[in-house]
Amino acid sequence: MMEGTGRSEPILKLEELRKSFGGLVAVNRLSFEVEEGEILGFIGPNGAGKTTVLSCIMGALRPDSGRIIFRGREITGWRTYRIVQEGIARAFQLSRYLRHKTVYENIELSTISNGLFERDDRRERERVVLEVAELVGLTEELWKLPPSLPHASLRRLELAKAIATDPLLLLLDEPFAGLSPKEVEQLSGVIRQLREEGKTIVLVDHNMRGVMRLVDRVVVISFGEKLAEGSPREVVADPRVQEAYLAGGGLDRDEPGQEGDNTGSMR
Amino acid sequence: MISSRARPRSPVHEALRWLGYGVVVALLVVAPYLLSGQPRWITVLTLANFFAVFAMSWDILSGYTGQLSFGHSFFIAAAGYTSALLNLYMGWPIWLTIPLGVVAAVATGLLVAIPALRLRGPYFALVTLVLPIVANKLVLIFSEFTGGELGKYGLAPLSSAPSFLAYQRAKYFYSLGLMVAVAAGLILIARSKVGKIFEAIRESEEAVEAAGINTAKYKILAFIISSFVAGLGGAFYVHYWENLIPSTVLSLTLSIELIVAAVVGGMGTITGPIVGAYFLVAGEEWIKGLARSSPSLAFLSKWDVMIFLVLLILLIFFARRGLLPSLRELAKGLLPLPWPRPRTPGPGRPEPGGTGTGGRG
Numbered sequence: 001m002m003e004g005t006g007r008s009e010p011i012l013k014l015e016e017l018r019k020s021f022g023g024l025v026a027v028n029r030l031s032f033e034v035e036e037g038e039i040l041g042f043i044g045p046n047g048a049g050k051t052t053v054l055s056c057i058m059g060a061l062r063p064d065s066g067r068i069i070f071r072g073r074e075i076t077g078w079r080t081y082r083i084v085q086e087g088i089a090r091a092f093q094l095s096r097y098l099r100h101k102t103v104y105e106n107i108e109l110s111t112i113s114n115g116l117f118e119r120d121d122r123r124e125r126e127r128v129v130l131e132v133a134e135l136v137g138l139t140e141e142l143w144k145l146p147p148s149l150p151h152a153s154l155r156r157l158e159l160a161k162a163i164a165t166d167p168l169l170l171l172l173d174e175p176f177a178g179l180s181p182k183e184v185e186q187l188s189g190v191i192r193q194l195r196e197e198g199k200t201i202v203l204v205d206h207n208m209r210g211v212m213r214l215v216d217r218v219v220v221i222s223f224g225e226k227l228a229e230g231s232p233r234e235v236v237a238d239p240r241v242q243e244a245y246l247a248g249g250g251l252d253r254d255e256p257g258q259e260g261d262n263t264g265s266m267r
Numbered sequence: 268m269i270s271s272r273a274r275p276r277s278p279v280h281e282a283l284r285w286l287g288y289g290v291v292v293a294l295l296v297v298a299p300y301l302l303s304g305q306p307r308w309i310t311v312l313t314l315a316n317f318f319a320v321f322a323m324s325w326d327i328l329s330g331y332t333g334q335l336s337f338g339h340s341f342f343i344a345a346a347g348y349t350s351a352l353l354n355l356y357m358g359w360p361i362w363l364t365i366p367l368g369v370v371a372a373v374a375t376g377l378l379v380a381i382p383a384l385r386l387r388g389p390y391f392a393l394v395t396l397v398l399p400i401v402a403n404k405l406v407l408i409f410s411e412f413t414g415g416e417l418g419k420y421g422l423a424p425l426s427s428a429p430s431f432l433a434y435q436r437a438k439y440f441y442s443l444g445l446m447v448a449v450a451a452g453l454i455l456i457a458r459s460k461v462g463k464i465f466e467a468i469r470e471s472e473e474a475v476e477a478a479g480i481n482t483a484k485y486k487i488l489a490f491i492i493s494s495f496v497a498g499l500g501g502a503f504y505v506h507y508w509e510n511l512i513p514s515t516v517l518s519l520t521l522s523i524e525l526i527v528a529a530v531v532g533g534m535g536t537i538t539g540p541i542v543g544a545y546f547l548v549a550g551e552e553w554i555k556g557l558a559r560s561s562p563s564l565a566f567l568s569k570w571d572v573m574i575f576l577v578l579l580i581l582l583i584f585f586a587r588r589g590l591l592p593s594l595r596e597l598a599k600g601l602l603p604l605p606w607p608r609p610r611t612p613g614p615g616r617p618e619p620g621g622t623g624t625g626g627r628g
Contacts, residue, residue: 058477084479096477098470109467110478112460116488120460165479 009072011036011169011200012057012088017066019052019224026052028224029066034169039191039201041215041232043208045245049224050204051093054171058090059083070169081114087168091161091175093204095154097146103157104142107132110164128164136160136190152183159190169200176210188214208236208245220244288538295443299436306432308552309439315548316442317507320449320500321521322528322540327453328493329526330534331462332486333469334383335392338399339497339525341379344517346372346498348406348413351511354423361423365502372498373491380490384483399517406513418512425506438507445503446541449496453537456492465489466535527575531582533589542591547575 010033019027026049034040044050055061057068059080068076075083089110097106111125133139136156141149146157155175162170172191176184191201191214205211208218218235220227222244228235235241295312302308321343329335350368353359359367379398383391406413413419426437456462464485467475472482505511515521524547532543551571558568567574586593 060473079481080476081479081481084477090477092477096471096474098467098474100470101467105463106474109463109474109480112464112478112480114480114484116461116484161474161478165477 009036010034011071012202013067013069014053014057015067015069017053017056017068018064019049019056019061020064026224027056027063030221030224030226031066032219032226032229034200034202035217036200037195037198038216039195039203039214041208041211041218042202042204042221043211043218043235044206044221044227046206048206048221050206050221051173052224053221054090054173054204057083057088057171084165084167085114087166088171089162089165089167089169090171091158091173093173093177095146095158097154097157097161099145099147102143102145103133103138103149104129106146106157107138107160107164110161128166132160132164135163135193137186151178152180155179155187159187163194167199169202170194171202171204173204174206175203176205176207184210208232212236292447295447296440299439303432306435309435311549311552312545313435313439313442313507315545316439316446317500317504318525318528318548319446319541319544321497321525322532322544323449323453323537324493324496324500325525326529326534326537326540327457327465327496328489330529330536330540331457331465331469332489334486334489335395336379336493337392337396337526338519338522339395339493340517340519340522341395341399341402342372342375342494342497343501343504343521344399344402344513345375345494346501347505347511347516350502351419351422351505352413354506355419355421355511361425361506364423365499365506368502369495369498372494372501376490376494376498377487379494380487383490384486396519396522399519399522403513403517406517414511416513418510418515420510422506422509422511424509425503441503442507445499449499450537450541453492453496457537461485461488469535527579531579531590533591533593536589536591539589539591543589546590550575 012034014033015031017027017030018025030049030053042050042053052061056063057075059075059078059082062077066076067074070083070086070088073086075086075088078086098109101109107129108125111128113120129142130139133142136159138153138156138160141153146154149157155178159172159175162172175187175191179187191203195201203211203215208220212232215232217230218232219229220235220238220241227244228238228241230238298312299309302312321339324342325336325339346365346368348368349371350361350364353364353367354361379395382394386394407415410416424434425441426434428434428437457465464475464480467478467480468482468485468489475482475485501516505516508515525544528543528547529540530543531546532541533539554567554571554574557564558566558571582590
């Protein structure tokens with residue numbers, strides 16, 4: 001059951017977003033909306049431009065043209081830290097952690113306030129870190145160093161760091177990459193719980209089947225353009241979508257959460 | 268691998284740590300009285316204190332945020348020249364000129380900090396290297412005003428004590444007071460959330476931005492703190508010498524030496540640079556003493572720089588984290604005391620082995 005269906009204003013709106021690198025157009029006049037409280041699947045074959053779109057939303061890249069509107073305010077071109085403060089957080093596809101700090105300290109960084117003269121409440125930060133670690137299942141590994149952790153734990157750490165910023169909207173970039181089916185199920189449970197807490201989630205993946213049961217709606221892109229939009233069932237049945245995936249074979253994979261072909265295109 | 272849920276620093280160990288600092292400070296306070304038979308060493312310790320201030324100022328910037336400054340003498344000299352020239356030409360007392368010198372140093376700090384935001388890695392390092400050289404040229408160009416290469420003499424002294432010994436001691440205590448105050452201040456900053464942000468910036472600015480923290484603000488803050496401290500040291504320094512000579516405060520050698528002190532002592536720790544500074548200054552004096560003591564060792568006076576450079580290279584290979592952290596590790600290995608759990612490693616350290624006591628907390 002979708003939450004927040006009473007709201008008319010989407011929490012995130014992309015209007016005619018365009019981004020190119022040199023002569024290569026990575027994102028071409030992309031527009032779509034994210035409804036508050038939904039889990040949206042943002043799907044596309046490798047190299048479709050999904051991560052580029054996320055980077056534009058997060059202020060890591062500046063779009064050539066187009067607008068990004070979050071909760072009614074335009075955030076196009078804002079610095080990343082401001083966007084995070086507004087309430088959007090991203091869990092990267094390739095885990096970016098502080099190598100020489102413990103898991104605890106990695107998550108803790110997200111809880112540190114930006115203000116210089118704000119009261120620094122260590123107890124409160126600790127409470128948040130422990131709570132987030134509990135949610136994602138990292139409690140046993142809080143004092144370890146990330147390079148020693150298995151892949152699944154690193155994915156959890158990535159998620160924890162994003163959650164600890166207390167976001168309203170979470171952008172998860174290929175969260176299931178490299179996870180076993182059991183781990184995928186665990187992570188899906190966490191994502192559902194986040195939605196219960198009122199968060200909106202955008203799930204980026206190249207594998208449709210893996211996220212089908214989790215998402216409310218799907219937006220499919222290919223070569224930087226929107227291909228289809230609708231419920232998972234509708235989108236899977238769409239012939240244009242099927243054609244786009246024929247090369248990568250992502251839609252028809254048997255096992256969810258597997259790494260797709262590395263077509264090695266622009267990213 | 269450490270798997271216990273114990274917190275990294277318990278209050279007991281914290282208290283012991285500060286107690287340790289207190290013991291060291293107490294020793295330094297009584298030192299001049301113990302050394303009154305060897306006034307040369309009081310001078311050496313005074314110089315070591317100043318050097319420690321310079322090295323610490325470098326560490327809070329370069330050791331903590333990773334913005335490597337290769338021309339830190341620029342900030343030292345900005346304060347030194349401002350205080351000295353105001354004192355000489357305007358006749359203002361040092362309690363006025365020194366703070367103004369610090370203001371000038373912070374101004375130069377901002378001057379470097381803001382373009383530094385746009386420069387990455389080697390380009391930034393190059394700019395920092397070039398600035399004191401440019402400043403040096405300016406000093407020579409305006410040598411009518413600045414005293415040029417030979418400098419200016421007759422600056423107001425730090426103390427006007429009557430006897431030489433009292434005068435020397437007074438200068439020593441000024442330097443010690445400065446060093447301790449700076450150390451305390453910087454340690455508190457380094458331990459606070461500001462320090463955590465600084466260290467995170469060193470590792471990954473992207474991670475810091477993604478955590479909702481304005482990296483530009485904190486990178487600039489690091490410059491402000493660093494140049495403030497360097498300027499404080501620099502302004503006091505010229506009045507310690509009572510002269511203003513570019514080779515004392517504006518040389519490339521000084522810029523490099525304070526980096527060596529910080530790295531040898533242990534960068535990214537604040538206390539490490541103090542050890543490094545003492546080690547270098549006292550060590551150099553010790554070698555000179557050896558050279559004087561016997562004709563067969565006279566050659567050492569020419570080789571002291573070589574010795575330190577070789578030592579630096581050896582340290583990089585065998586004790587990369589620096590003297591202080593390495594000595595701590597050594598002590599832990601030798602003494603079976605309940606040491607605190609290993610803190611997170613600083614820069615340049617390989618992953619720790621399994622030193623935890625095992626079992627779940």
